[in-house]
Amino acid sequence: MLPVKLDSYKPLREVVFDTLREAIINGVLRPGERLMELQLAEELGVSRTPIREAIRKLELEGFVVMVPRKGAYVAGISLKNIADVFEVRAALEALAAGLAAERITDEELEGLERIIVRKKKSIEEGDVAGFVQCDMEFHDAFYKASRNERLVQILGNLQDEIHRFRSVSLAYPGRMQDALEEHRKIVEAVAERDVARAQKLAWEHIENAENSLLEAVRGKAAAAGEEGEGLGK
Incomplete structure (x- = not known):
């Protein structure tokens, strides 16, 4: 440093x-x-x-x-910590998605679509760091579109812990491409003002991110010959 x-x-x-x-x-x-x-x-x-x-x-x-x-x-990043964070995150992201489907502006939709294009480019260039940055921007823009300041604040407080997980999760084979497609579908649902579908897709997106992270954490632990639950002690 x-x-x-x-x-x-x-x-x-x-x-x-x-x-x-x-x-x-x-x-x-x-x-x-x-x-x-x-x-x-x-x-x-x-x-x-x-x-x-x-x-x-x-x-x-x-x-x-x-x-x-x-x-x-x-x-360390323990399996219990992961489960706790993602359990809360799934509920809050689904809420944000539903509210965004009701309240998002055309300009904000265009902004999300531009981020999707940048994410696709990051995958093509093998730029994990760039993809992670785009991922953070996507979720921040998504939260803002909910027009609920308290929800934005709560999700913002979770972002620091989420960011610790994000790079590990997205490094899992195939996860970046899957995340891109999941985000694309969420944006489509929001654009169609389909509240229920947007909520469902957002919840599933977080569940998939958690599953990828858990697999990555277990893989690192196995590679290190550990029996412990997570990264670090």
């Missing part, structure tokens, strides 16, 4: 917290990786105090686990 840039609008401890949190979300700090205060302080160009404060806050948010007599580690 690069040294943090001081932000005159934020205390140093918050800048450090945001930096470490983003590193975990984006996979720079991987599940199961030990967080060494001195090493992180040197990398970020700060003292150990804001590092220690950030780690404590990350523990409260579930991104870090403290192991007695061993220290702090990036929280």
Whole structure:
């Protein structure tokens, strides 16, 4: 990681917290990786105090686990955690899809269709990172079209955890193409103002994403010769 840039609008401890949190979300700090205060302080160009404060806050948010007599580690992606997150996500995404089918504008529909085109191009170029970015933009635009600010806020809060899963899920063989087709069908249902179909397709899309993620996680665990439930401990 690069040294943090001081932000005159934020205390140093918050800048450090945001930096470490983003590193975990984006996979720079991987599940199961030990967080060494001195090493992180040197990398970020700060003292150990804001590092220690950030780690404590990350523990409260579930991104870090403290192991007695061993220290702090990036929280693993457990099967239980996956099930909990996707159970909530499926219900909320179905709700968002139904509301979007009722409230979306023609301009927003065109925006979703443009993202679909970009996703197809990412697949053709083998650009996983580009596909992941498009995937995030698609869901953000989709949430906004629901016209429910509280729903957008709740789904936004889930996005950080979802993003930890997204790259693993989409790396599963064939998942990017399947996700593209699923998104295409959802957009068609929304464009036709078919609320029930949009909800059903959105729910199925999240279930398929969860199943791909679970297969990917189990595959990584098997490859590592682990019997544990998930990535990292």
